[in-house]
Amino acid sequence: MIRILGLDPEKDANLVDTDQRVAKMYLEIFSGLDAENRPRLTTFPNDEKYSSMVMEKDIPFYSMCAHHFVPFYGHGHIAYIPNERIVGLSKLPRLLEFYARRPQLQERLTEQVATTLEEELKPQGVMVVVEARHLCVEMRGVKKPGALTVTSALRGIFAQKAVREEFLDLLNRRG
Numbered sequence: 001m002i003r004i005l006g007l008d009p010e011k012d013a014n015l016v017d018t019d020q021r022v023a024k025m026y027l028e029i030f031s032g033l034d035a036e037n038r039p040r041l042t043t044f045p046n047d048e049k050y051s052s053m054v055m056e057k058d059i060p061f062y063s064m065c066a067h068h069f070v071p072f073y074g075h076g077h078i079a080y081i082p083n084e085r086i087v088g089l090s091k092l093p094r095l096l097e098f099y100a101r102r103p104q105l106q107e108r109l110t111e112q113v114a115t116t117l118e119e120e121l122k123p124q125g126v127m128v129v130v131e132a133r134h135l136c137v138e139m140r141g142v143k144k145p146g147a148l149t150v151t152s153a154l155r156g157i158f159a160q161k162a163v164r165e166e167f168l169d170l171l172n173r174r175g
């Protein structure tokens with residue numbers, strides 16, 4: 001890329017080793033491509049028979065758009081209603097981060113988090129909402145700064161309107 005842009009590291013000291021730095025950075029921000037880095041979802045028996053919604057909201061994340069390799073970033077909101085098992089709360093942000101750290105689509109990210117929780121936790125239901133700004137929309141192309149893209153994925157009992165409404169109610173409750 002440096003060559004194609006007509007830049008010369010011989011003439012601009014800032015560009016010396018930039019290729020190496022970018023490669024190393026990609027290894028870091030695409031660490032979710034390595035299955036070894038997938039967080040283990042520690043689950044616990046639901047001894048209290050808790051059967052209401054558990055929600056982690058406003059989880060910040062950074063990802064990279066697979067089409068342009070520029071960032072999209074924002075917040076994820078993850079909720080589930082337990083069955084036999086509950087999950088350690090810190091695992092929900094880690095799961096979002098794992099799937100965000102790869103060349104990604106917001107739609108796919110949303111689905112991957114929901115599917116993983118559904119398969120590994122076997123809850124009564126899961127819902128994931130992701131809100132993000134895409135720099136490939138803001139810096140280039142249609143240039144719409146501040147536009148927010150919202151995606152959602154739901155499983156199981158969240159198909160029921162009343163359950164979805166409870167999710168939105170919890171989501172909109174501030175402070």
Ligand SMILES: [Zn+2]
Pocket residue numbers: 065066067068069134136137
């Ligand atoms: Zn893009």
